[in-house]
Amino acid sequence: MKDLFLKSDTDEKIRIDKFLSEQIPDISRSYLQKLLKNGNITVNKKCVKSNYKLSFQDEIEVHFPEIESPEILPENIPLDILYEDEDILVINKPKQMVVHPAPGHYSHTLVNAVLYHCKEHLSGINGVARPGIVHRIDMDTTGSLLICKNDRAHQILAEQLKEHTITRKYVAVVHGNIREDTGTVRAPIGRHPTDRKKMSTHASNGREAVTHYRVLERFGQFTYIECELETGRTHQIRVHMSSIGHPILGDAVYGPAKCPFHLQGQTLHARLLGIIHPSTGEYMEFDAPLPEYFTVVLERLRSR
Numbered sequence: 162m163k164d165l166f167l168k169s170d171t172d173e174k175i176r177i178d179k180f181l182s183e184q185i186p187d188i189s190r191s192y193l194q195k196l197l198k199n200g201n202i203t204v205n206k207k208c209v210k211s212n213y214k215l216s217f218q219d220e221i222e223v224h225f226p227e228i229e230s231p232e233i234l235p236e237n238i239p240l241d242i243l244y245e246d247e248d249i250l251v252i253n254k255p256k257q258m259v260v261h262p263a264p265g266h267y268s269h270t271l272v273n274a275v276l277y278h279c280k281e282h283l284s285g286i287n288g289v290a291r292p293g294i295v296h297r298i299d300m301d302t303t304g305s306l307l308i309c310k311n312d313r314a315h316q317i318l319a320e321q322l323k324e325h326t327i328t329r330k331y332v333a334v335v336h337g338n339i340r341e342d343t344g345t346v347r348a349p350i351g352r353h354p355t356d357r358k359k360m361s362t363h364a365s366n367g368r369e370a371v372t373h374y375r376v377l378e379r380f381g382q383f384t385y386i387e388c389e390l391e392t393g394r395t396h397q398i399r400v401h402m403s404s405i406g407h408p409i410l411g412d413a414v415y416g417p418a419k420c421p422f423h424l425q426g427q428t429l430h431a432r433l434l435g436i437i438h439p440s441t442g443e444y445m446e447f448d449a450p451l452p453e454y455f456t457v458v459l460e461r462l463r464s465r
Contacts, residue, residue: 169219177204178211181223186366189357201226233262233290238274243305243447248439249318250279250293250308253449256426260297260306262290275308283308284315295319296393301411301426304331305434305449317439322393328435328446329390331398332377334428334458335407336416339384343375346401350394359414360396362404370394372401380462383410387432399427410458422458430455 167184169175178197182190194211196202201224204213215221241253252271259266262273275283275293283293293308295318309315321327351364361367371391378385384407388398399415402408408416411424435446451459 164225165221165223167221167223169215169217169221171215172217174214174216176211177202177209177213177215177221180215181221185223186352196223196225199226233267233272233276235277235280236268236273237277238269240274240278243449244445247282248310248314249436250275250310251434251447252306252308254298254303254306254431256301256303256452256454259300261294271306279308279310282310284310284312286312286315286319296322298431299396299399299427299429302331302429302431303449303452303455304431305447306431307434307436309439314439318436321437325391326437328433329393329431330433331388331390332430332432332451332455333386333388333398333402334410334455334462335384335386335402336382336410337384337407338379338381339374339376339386339407341376343373344405346370346372346374346405348401348404350397350400360394360400362400368392368394370397370401372398374402378459378463380465383462385459385462398429422461424454424458428455428458 169180178190178193181193197209197211200208203222204219241255242250243253244251254271259270260272262270272292272294279293285292287294293310295307295309295315298304298306307318309318348362348370349367350360350362350370351367353359353361354364369392373389373391374386376384376386390397399409399412403415409427409429410422411420412427430451431449433446433448435444437444
């Protein structure tokens with residue numbers, strides 16, 4: 162990240178860490194405090210502490226040290242392959258698998274597994290940390306995920322994703338009884354204003370997000386639904402269903418902290434993925450079977 166030069170434009174005495182967290186919302190406050198502690202942030206050419214209160218026209222310089230990215234290595238991790246040819250690979254992602262390397266998760270990710278399986282046959286458009294990755298799903302979400310083996314396929318499918326022509330249907334169990342058979346949630350989604358790990362429909366920087374849902378089965382206190390994405394924002398289905406009072410079962414981030422079924426993460430599965438093949442022009446659909454934990458939950462709900 163490039164160094165920043167800022168100037169305080171208010172008479173109000175404000176802590177420098179608070180000021181910078183507002184000016185640079187993509188950087189966590191704890192990281193800013195670390196930069197202050199290490200002398201990477203100066204005010205009027207002098208190092209200051211995080212509790213320093215700015216004065217009008219103070220000149221702030223933020224230096225971001227270079228981050229050494231660890232080498233992403235291939236790992237022999239079994240993949241549940243739904244389809245594969247020279248252009249694409251479609252896999253059924255299991256629970257607890259992170260899609261691409263990130264701080265705290267540089268090994269045992271889907272990318273590590275795909276690097277081993279595909280060798281050098283992966284698109285490089287998204288860089289060394291995300292080879293072949295066109296879209297992603299959360300660590301605790303299971304189901305269909307598309308990988309591109311070359312840049313041409315990646316560009317064509319990324320355009321389909323941008324134009325909302327890729328079919329993405331999920332199934333989920335949500336809290337509460339959804340009375341209407343079908344519905345649509347249209348609510349912009351952006352970073353939560355106070356909790357940087359969450360997304361929200363009340364963010365000032367929210368981007369358009371549309372989720373269509375229909376009821377598959379009702380179980381009184383819970384409802385089994387299908388959701389179709391029109392857009393693809395981070396945590397979209399989880400945030401949208403929570404926003405209308407029906408959070409996903411097992412989702413401790415956007416729903417109740419306690420889960421009656423002792424689940425590890427939300428009951429959300431990317432069941433169906435439909436694309437226009439980048440070489441043949443043929444429309445293809447890939448259906449990922451429900452994971453065992455999900456079928457067990459449905460059986461328990463049906464027997465209640």
